[in-house]
Amino acid sequence: MKMKSTYLAVVVAILSTSCTASTGFKETNNDIIVRLAQKTPEDTRVVRLQVINDKIIHVSATPEKALKSNPSLIILPDIGKKKNKFTVQEKEGTVLVTTAALKAHVDLTTGEVYFTDLQGNSILRENAGGGKTFRAIEVEGTKGYEMRQVWESPVDEAIYGLGQHQADEFNYKGRNEELFQYNTKVSVPFFISNKNYGILWDNYSLSRFGDPRDYAQLNEVFRLYNKDGIEGGLTGTYIPDPKSGLETLTRTEPFLYFENLKANRELLPKGFPLMGANVTFEGEIEVPADGLYRFLLYYAGYTKVYLNNELLVPERWRTAWNPNSYKFTANLEAGKRVPIRIEWRPDGGESYCGLRVLSPVNEEEQSKLSLFSEMGNEIDYYFIYGDTMDEIISGYRTLTGKAQVMPKWAMGFWQSRERYKTQDELLNTLREFRQRRIPIDNMVLDWNYWPENAWGSHEFDTARFPNPKGMLDSIHALHARMMISVWPKFYTETEHFKEFDRKGWMYQQAVKDSLRDWIAQGYTYSFYDAYDAGARRLFWQQLKDHLYPLGIDAWWMDASEPNVRDCTDMDYRKALCGPTALGPSTQYFNAYALMNAGTIYDGLREANPNQRVFQLTRSGFAGLQRYSTATWSGDIASRWEDMKAQISAGLNFAMSGIPYWTMDIGGFCVERRYEKAFREWTRSGRESADSKEWRELNTRWYQFGAFCPLFRSHGQFPYREIWHIAPEASGLPKHCLLHRPALSPDALYLLVGGHDLLQRLYHHARFGYGLRSRYQDAGHRRSVYVRPVTHGVSGLRIRSNQTGCLLPGNDRLV
Secondary structure (H helix, E strand, O other): OHHHHHHHHHHHHHHHHHHHHOOEEEEEOOEEEEEOOOOOOOOOOEEEEEEEEOOEEEEEEEOOOOOOOOOOOOOOOOOOOOOOOOEEEEEOOEEEEEOOOEEEEEEOOOOOEEEEEOOOOEEEEEOOOOOEEEEEEEEOOEEEEEEEEEEOOOOOOOEEEEEEOOOOOOOOOOOOEEEOOEOOEEEEEEEEEOOOEEEEEOOOOOEEEOOOOOOEEHHHHOEEEOOOOOEOOEEEEEEOOHHHOOOOEEEEEOOEEEOOHHHHHHHOOOOOOOOOOEEEEEEEEEOOOOEEEEEEEEEOEEEEEEEOOEEEEEEEEEOOOOOEEEEEEEEEOOOOEEEEEEEEEOOOOOOOEEEEEEOOOOHHHHOOEEEEEEEEOOEEEEEEEOOOHHHHHHHHHHHHOOOOOOOHHHHOEEEOOOOOOOHHHHHHHHHHHHHOOOOOOEEEEOOOOOOOOOOOOOOOOOOOOOOHHHHHHHHHHOOOEEEEEEOOEEEOOOHHHHHHHHOOOEOOHHHHOOOEOOOOOOOEEEEEOOOOHHHHHHHHHHHHHHOHHHOOOEEEEOOOOOOOOOOOOHHHHHHHOOOOOOOOOOOOOOOHHHHHHHHHHHHHHHHOOOOOOOEEEOOOOOOHHHHOEEEEOOOOEOOHHHHHHHHHHHHHHHOOOOOOEEOOEOOOEOOHHHHHHHHHHHHHOOOOHHHHHHHHHHHHHHHHHOOOOOEEEOOOOOOOOHHHHOOHHHOOOHHHHHHHHHHHHHHHHHHHOOOOOEEOOHHHHHHOOOEEEEEEEOOEEEEEEEOOOOOOOOOOOOOOOOOOOEOHHHOEEO
C-alpha cells in the first residue's frame, strides 16, 4: 500500500513537471509560439504570432501539439520568410511583441490576443478568454475542426468587405453573412474596419460572419397556427393556372423550405404545376421569447411577406432557376401570436420559396465580430494595421499579391448579350456601333458557340461561326477586342473530358448520377478539379491548342463557383465538386475560382510575357487580384431592387481588396413583361408603361455603370445594344458611353498607383451610401461622388449636363 502511494506521487510529480514544461512561450525567427494548458482536448493548446512586417501580424491557434505547415492557397509563398525587426518581452502574464508601428499581446493563461498602438490605445481585442472554439470533425476520412474566432467590437465600429452579396447590406457591424460561392454571391474572407485595421481569414470552407448558427425552420423556433387558428402549421393554398383545369389545393405546412431541387421533390404537393400558379402561406406564429428575430427569405418568382398585417417585404422577383435570399428583422413579444402571410407566384415550372429564422441572441454578443468556418486545420488569420483604407488594402495585397494592371482597353465599354448566336450577328453589331459613332472597345462572345454535343471541346460550330480566325481579325480591324466565354465543364463524350478522366482529374458524382444539362435532350457532363496542379495545366493546354491561336484578347471564366448544377442542396453541391486533389470539398469549397484563374493567368503570361492579361470570372476569392482578373456580380435580375443591391455589393467587393468589379448593366434575368413590351415596341412602335420603365431602368443602370471600374452591358433578351433600348434621338443612354472615355485613362493611372476606383463615402455618410469614383483631372486628383438613382421616376428626361444635389463644400453629387 505504501509502495503504491509512493508510485502515484512520483507519477503526479512527473505529470506536473511535464505540464509546466509544455507551457510558456518561445521565439524562433519571426514566430512567437505560446503554449497553453488544456482542460479539454478541444481547448486552445498553441497560439502563434508571426511578424510579417511592422503592421501585419499573423495569428494561428490549434488544440493540437503543434501547428500544421500546409501551404496557403491565398498567401504568397515568400510571406513570413524575411526576418523582421521586433522585440519580445514577458510582462505580468502576457507576452508583448513590439514592432515599429504596433504592439501585439498574448495572455499566457488564456491565449487571448489583442493589439494596441505604440501608445497603448486599443485597436482590436479577441473576446475575453481568447474567443477561440474548436470542435473536432472527420469528413471523408480527413480529420479537422469546425472553428470560430470572436473579437470585441466598440459600438461605433463599422465593418465592410466580405466579398459581394445580394441582400443589400453595406455595414456588416452586428449583421450576419454566410460566406460561400453561388451565382451572384462572391465570398472573400476579408473585412476592413473604420478602426484602422483589417482581418484576412485564411480558410476555404463555408464560413459565417456574425452568428455561427444556420437559420432554423419556423417550427423549430415558433409555434405555428393555420389561418383558422389550429396549431401545427401554416395554411398553404395552391391556386393553379386557370388554364390547367385543376382545383385549388389546401394543406398544412409545418415549415417553409422549398429551397432546392431535393426539398421540392420531397415537400411540394405531388404533381402540382407551379407555372402560372399563385401560392399563399398564412396563419400565425407564436413567439417564445422577447427579442429581435432575424429572418431569411429565399425566393424565386414574385414574393411578398406580411408580418403582423404589415407589408414587411415588398414584392421581390428573381428568375425561377436562379433564386436569391433577402434578410429582414422583426422585434417580437413573448407569448404573442403574430399574423404572417407569404404570397408567392412561382413564375416557372421549377421555382423556390423558403422562410427560416434565427432566434434572438444577446445584442451585446451579436455586436461582436465573429468568424466561423465549417472545416480547417487551425484558426489562421492576419491582422493588418493602417492609418487609411488604402494602407490596409495595400497590406492585404502585400499578403495576397499586387493588383495587376489591366490593358488600357479594358477600361472602355464592353458590349455583351446572352448571346450572339452567329459570327455575323457579332460582327454586324460591332459595325453598327462604328456606323453610329458610339464608343465601344470590346465585344463579348457568350457560351454555346461550340457544336451542340461538344461543350468543352473549345471548337466552334462551323455552321454558325464558319471562320473564327477571320472573325477575330475583323474585330481587330474595327479597332476592338473580343472576350470569349469558357466553362470548366465538359461533356462526357468529348476527347477533352476523356483526357481529364483518364488522369483522375474530373469530378465523378455528376457522371455517376448521369446528370444531364438543359441543352436539347440533355447531355451528361462534369467539371474538372481545379485544385489539382496537373489538371490546371491540362485545362490551359487545351485552351492554348484550340482558342489561343485565334487571337482572343480576353478570357471569361464562367460558372467558376463551380456551379455544377443549379439549385441543389448544399450536401449535394459538395458531392458534385469533390473530393478535390487537396481534400474534401467541405474543406476546399470556396477557392475554386482562384485556382482556375491562376492557371489562365500563368498560361497567358508564359505564352506572351509582353502582353497584359484580362480575365472575367463569376466567382472569386482572396488573392484574385494577382491574376489580373475581374469579377462581375452574376446573373442578377432586371429589377430596381437588384440594381440598388449592386451598390453595396460593388463597394464591399472593392473593400475586400479586389479592385476590378462589374455587373450586368440592365440586369441579366428579365421579367416576361419587359420581353412582351419590347416585342410590341419593335413591332409597332407603340410604347407601354413597361417599355418606358425598361428604358428608364437601363438608363439609370448605365449612369451607375459608367462610374464603375468596368463598364459592361450584358443580359438576356431584350437585346442590350443601346439602339434597342431607346431611340437614338432621346440621348438615352448614349450620353453615358460618350462620357466614359474621358475617365478610362485616369482610371488606369490610379490602378497603376495601387489605388481603387470605388471607395466608401465616409465623410458624406449622411447622404447614405454612394460610389466614390476617383480619377485624375488635368493632372490633379479629384473625386466624383456618384449616387445612383435606384427607383423609377415618371416622365424621365436626361440631359448631358444634368446634375444632382450638392455635397458639403460645394462638391457635386451626380
